[in-house]
Amino acid sequence: MEKKNSQKETSPSCDNPTARRRPATAVITGASSGFGEAIARRLAHSFGYDLILTGRRGDRLAALAQELSGKYGIEVHPLAFDIQDSAAVATAFSGIEQRLRHPLRILINNAGLAAGLSSIDAGDISDWDQMIDTNVKGLLYATRTLLPLLKKSGYAHIVNIGSTAGKNMYRNGNVYAATKSAVDALSQAMRIDLLPYGIKVTAIHPGAAETEFSLVRFKGDEARAEAVYEGFTPLAAQDVADTVGYCLGLPDHVCINDLVMTCVTQANSFYNVKSADITPPARTDPK
Numbered sequence: 001m002e003k004k005n006s007q008k009e010t011s012p013s014c015d016n017p018t019a020r021r022r023p024a025t026a027v028i029t030g031a032s033s034g035f036g037e038a039i040a041r042r043l044a045h046s047f048g049y050d051l052i053l054t055g056r057r058g059d060r061l062a063a064l065a066q067e068l069s070g071k072y073g074i075e076v077h078p079l080a081f082d083i084q085d086s087a088a089v090a091t092a093f094s095g096i097e098q099r100l101r102h103p104l105r106i107l108i109n110n111a112g113l114a115a116g117l118s119s120i121d122a123g124d125i126s127d128w129d130q131m132i133d134t135n136v137k138g139l140l141y142a143t144r145t146l147l148p149l150l151k152k153s154g155y156a157h158i159v160n161i162g163s164t165a166g167k168n169m170y171r172n173g174n175v176y177a178a179t180k181s182a183v184d185a186l187s188q189a190m191r192i193d194l195l196p197y198g199i200k201v202t203a204i205h206p207g208a209a210e211t212e213f214s215l216v217r218f219k220g221d222e223a224r225a226e227a228v229y230e231g232f233t234p235l236a237a238q239d240v241a242d243t244v245g246y247c248l249g250l251p252d253h254v255c256i257n258d259l260v261m262t263c264v265t266q267a268n269s270f271y272n273v274k275s276a277d278i279t280p281p282a283r284t285d286p287k
């Protein structure tokens, strides 16, 4: 009997040149810095996808759009809006289909933040609202708004950026961790609901990564933000972007559902040893 997915043994199953060549437009939320910006660069460079870049800082999005369209000959649409505002999300994407050369096949739900780091009895309620409204409701608004196009386009793929914080709680991480647990739960739920449409749903949960994340969490306190990454080598935005690229480039029948990634000194959201505390293994190099 012929196998359903008979690939030649010589062809690497981890690469899908068809996916790379298939014309597509990708929406990346939170593309004005950090992971989102790195993912935009990766998708432009490796896939040549047209891009829709979102965030509140329109000047940054416009500069990135100009750079990537000039360098790769792709169309890049910067859309500046606050993802917490459902009406703003709907307005930003209304009529977008008419402006696209290629079908919308990719949605990277990345926009998000941690605000503050306080015990549950001392948390700032406006911080809680902002995290819930951005990380959970913003992801839902973008997904709900774009699903009609994703369902129509074929070969669609949604990538949700969660966090190790959503997998294990850590002290004072309460509401941020809860929003990322929600991203984990919603990713599982979306995967079930979207099966009939053949839409892949991948959740990627990174550990500590050096971006503007801590600067935002500590409200511009640079010393406190830098201290987070002292003594070990955290993930870089590029590491996350490469992982997203890997997931998008897999064969059409393969979906990475759930992926946790950390730097080598981190086991989960609270066990992270400093590099100086690691005893190097006795090693005999091959002669």
Ligand SMILES: NC(=O)c1ccc[n+]([C@@H]2O[C@H](COP(=O)([O-])OP(=O)(O)OC[C@H]3O[C@@H](n4cnc5c(N)ncnc54)[C@H](OP(=O)(O)O)[C@@H]3O)[C@@H](O)[C@H]2O)c1
Binding pocket: 029, 030, 031, 032, 033, 034, 035, 036, 054, 055, 056, 057, 058, 081, 082, 083, 084, 110, 111, 112, 113, 114, 134, 161, 162, 163, 164, 205, 206, 207, 208, 209, 210, 211, 212, 213, 214, 216
């Ligand atoms: N860095 C880490 O250690 C880490 C680890 C695990 C998961 N994550 C998650 O990864 C995602 C990206 O974070 P990052 O590390 O790249 O941080 P970042 O550099 O601060 O980037 C966050 C992005 O989200 C956008 N954003 C935030 N609030 C928004 C709003 N209300 N409306 C529209 N866009 C908004 C920001 O754009 P504007 O400010 O221009 O609006 C920015 O582009 C987040 O979901 C974060 O929770 C980060």
